[in-house]
Amino acid sequence: MPGAIYAEGLVKTFGDVRALDGVDLDVPEGTVLGLLGPNGAGKTTAVRVLTTLLQPDSGRAVVAGIDVLKNPNEVRRSIGLSGQFAAVDEYLTGRENLQMVGQLYQMSGRDAKKRAAQLLERFNLADAADRTAKTYSGGMRRRLDLAAALVVSPPVMFMDEPTTGLDPRNRQQLWEVIEELVAGGTTLLLTTQYLEEADHLAHDICVIDHGRVIARGTSDQLKARTGGERVEVVVHERAQIEPARSVLAAYGKGEIAVAEHTRKLTVPVTGGAKLLAEVIRDLDAQGVEIDDIGLRRPTLDDVFISLTGHAAELGTNGENGSEQKEGER
Ligand SMILES: Nc1ncnc2c1ncn2[C@@H]1O[C@H](COP(=O)(O)OP(=O)(O)OP(=O)(O)O)[C@@H](O)[C@H]1O
Ligand SMILES: [Mg+2]
Numbered sequence: 001m002p003g004a005i006y007a008e009g010l011v012k013t014f015g016d017v018r019a020l021d022g023v024d025l026d027v028p029e030g031t032v033l034g035l036l037g038p039n040g041a042g043k044t045t046a047v048r049v050l051t052t053l054l055q056p057d058s059g060r061a062v063v064a065g066i067d068v069l070k071n072p073n074e075v076r077r078s079i080g081l082s083g084q085f086a087a088v089d090e091y092l093t094g095r096e097n098l099q100m101v102g103q104l105y106q107m108s109g110r111d112a113k114k115r116a117a118q119l120l121e122r123f124n125l126a127d128a129a130d131r132t133a134k135t136y137s138g139g140m141r142r143r144l145d146l147a148a149a150l151v152v153s154p155p156v157m158f159m160d161e162p163t164t165g166l167d168p169r170n171r172q173q174l175w176e177v178i179e180e181l182v183a184g185g186t187t188l189l190l191t192t193q194y195l196e197e198a199d200h201l202a203h204d205i206c207v208i209d210h211g212r213v214i215a216r217g218t219s220d221q222l223k224a225r226t227g228g229e230r231v232e233v234v235v236h237e238r239a240q241i242e243p244a245r246s247v248l249a250a251y252g253k254g255e256i257a258v259a260e261h262t263r264k265l266t267v268p269v270t271g272g273a274k275l276l277a278e279v280i281r282d283l284d285a286q287g288v289e290i291d292d293i294g295l296r297r298p299t300l301d302d303v304f305i306s307l308t309g310h311a312a313e314l315g316t317n318g319e320n321g322s323e324q325k326e327g328e329r
């Protein structure tokens with residue numbers, strides 16, 4: 001049986017850009033799927049297709065058991081969406097925005113009021129509740145938009161980069177809200193640029209690039225694929241980059257990346273803190289002076305580099321789109 005969110009062979013082109021190039025997804029009920037990818041990968045396009053806002057050229061999608069292409073209106077009644085760009089009404093206050101959503105969903109005036117007050121509190125907007133949204137900062141709008149998506153608790157939720165632009169405290173709070181939602185049985189698809197966020201929230205992760213799924217699995221599986229941990233060393237002066245490189249070569253499980261201007265060397269390793277201690281001793285024995293050294297888990301960038309052979313670049317799709325796909329299919 002397909003999951004609460006199911007897609008098969010989704011294709012969507014804009015001119016000669018293949019924004020979605022055959023995407024399959026299957027999200028079991030009550031779980032969170034993190035959709036990761038760089039700018040222009042197709043994340044928002046996928047969300048728009050699954051939430052009935054955009055017709056795919058081909059493929060099939062079923063959300064909450066309902067066919068997205070055949071019964072879009074019915075799907076809309078079963079989902080919540082928080083978009084990448086806030087959909088709040090600028091000329092209404094925060095409170096009015098939330099009450100309006102409640103009423104659109106046929107809540108009684110009283111219930112809508114109560115729910116709005118709860119959410120304003122929850123998203124740290126109580127003090128600004130009676131100001132028009134046009135006076136809100138970027139982060140406040142973002143939070144209002146998220147609150148609006150949570151006025152009713154639909155069985156399936158979509159959040160497109162929910163925490164982009166939020167400060168750490170508000171991000172943390174949103175994570176808590178999301179965890180509660182999911183504990184209550186909601187199925188969630190969220191897109192993000194942050195592996196850390198997917199790590200924290202998602203049961204499964206799907207990495208997309210140029211409209212294609214290039215990897216899927218749990219966060220641990222993806223990280224294991226990128227070669228476990230990294231040792232990062234900042235040497236005191238440039239002249240010490242080469243001696244440090246020779247030391248790291250003996251411990252590394254992959255290529256050593258060197259950033260000349262910051263004097264930083266990074267290498268994948270396995271062996272954890274014990275190995276780090278050995279590296280420090282060895283660098284010291286070779287007379288390499290260290291400004292900073294540490295062990296870190298792979299980032300989304302590391303996952304990307306290892307999956308696609310290039311960094312998760314900012315910018316447009318398609319510049320180096322075709323050649324790096326080889327070997328992935
Ligand atoms: N309405 C449109 N018209 C033309 N091209 C579009 C349209 N919507 C998306 N695209 C193109 O489709 C590709 C995928 O875009 P999409 O917005 O899905 O990426 P994304 O993964 O959400 O990126 P970001 O991280 O920047 O939000 C991009 O190359 C984009 O320029
Ligand atoms: Mg997007």
